[in-house]
């Protein structure tokens with residue numbers, strides 16, 4: 001009898017898992033991939049895609065249908081919709097489809113790969129809604145970046161550094177670009193913080209330390225950014241980059257972390273959701289040991305392997321992380337900062353070659369032709 005694996009989320013974790021399972025051509029296995037968008041989105045390049053003319057839409061948005069259509073038609077189904085509820089006892093998930101109707105999907109194995117979203121819902125650093133909404137979001141910010149004379153980037157984590165770096169590289173000589181940092185060092189005091197701040201300085205980005213955004217108000221086409229030190233910055237373009245919220249609202253609370261700031265999914269060493277037999281999770285929805293691309297890749301591969309093993313009546317194996325822990329942050333189109341395994345400094349040119357030169361856009365091909373898995 002055909003077994004059904006439902007995968008929720010059509011991004012880096014979900015599509016990778018789907019490829020890994022479909023490539024095995026396991027008999028009598030059907031994969032249902034549920035995605036809010038018709039398209040896969042390479043969010044790692046979003047920081048440069050807000051600069052007009054730098055990245056083509058089709059380089060970072062690719063149809064999921066193209067990715068799956070290389071497999072026999074009876075082995076997969078793409079459902080465009082959003083998971084709104086999950087019942088791990090009755091083994092069903094509820095999907096709200098684009099016409100607002102609900103479809104109930106029964107499963108034998110379920111993979112949670114719904115990732116995490118930006119705390120500011122109108123920012124493109126992660127996928128915003130469906131394909132049209134995501135692409136419009138990028139285009140709107142790109143259009144505003146052209147006309148803005150003053151731009152504020154809030155949050156000096158890696159996304160904030162990369163956004164400020166891209167803006168500084170393109171507009172540092174002609175526009176005022178301000179990066180807000182809540183602490184006294186960027187990147188939360190990471191050991192490459194000073195190098196990142198120095199690189200931003202070369203691109204004429206001004207860093208304001210020790211300030212948080214208290215509120216923002218729109219004012220005649222501009223934004224007033226009220227800071228914790230009492231100062232108000234009036235800016236043409238405000239780009240918040242702080243905070244990632246796991247997309248777990250559809251999952252019963254007992255399977256989630258109790259941390260109110262990060263309601264991620266609780267998994268065991270096999271990446272199986274705690275206290276379940278047939279529910280798995282990978283990527284930013286887990287956010288352990290942290291939210292990251294290489295971690296997501298390894299987790300997706302492990303989940304696919306374990307789903308396949310369990311379906312074959314075998315034991316799952318313990319999931320392993322990447323062999324090298326790389327932190328790489330592009331700062332503009334020519335430079336970057338990074339470390340390997342926490343302490344081996346990567347020269348700027350190495351970060352540029354590994355990440356900053358292309359923001360890994362060529363990797364999109366692997367997610368579409370399946371070679372990623």
Ligand SMILES: Cc1cc2nc3c(=O)[nH]c(=O)nc-3n(C[C@H](O)[C@H](O)[C@H](O)COP(=O)(O)OP(=O)(O)OC[C@H]3O[C@@H](n4cnc5c(N)ncnc54)[C@H](O)[C@@H]3O)c2cc1C
Pocket residue numbers: 008009010011012013014034035036037043044045046047081082083084113114115116117125126127129159247250282283284285291292293294295296328355
């Ligand atoms: C700007 C930026 C740069 C980055 N650069 C790096 C880097 O250089 N190196 C690195 O290691 N990591 C990097 N990361 C982290 C990396 O992007 C994430 O680890 C990765 O995207 C995780 O993939 P994911 O599929 O788990 O989650 P996501 O990318 O968050 O995708 C989740 C998917 O699920 C969908 N979804 C959400 N809710 C539902 C629902 N209810 N039903 C159905 N679908 C749903 C979403 O629309 C989305 O398509 C970066 C992140 C950002 C924001």
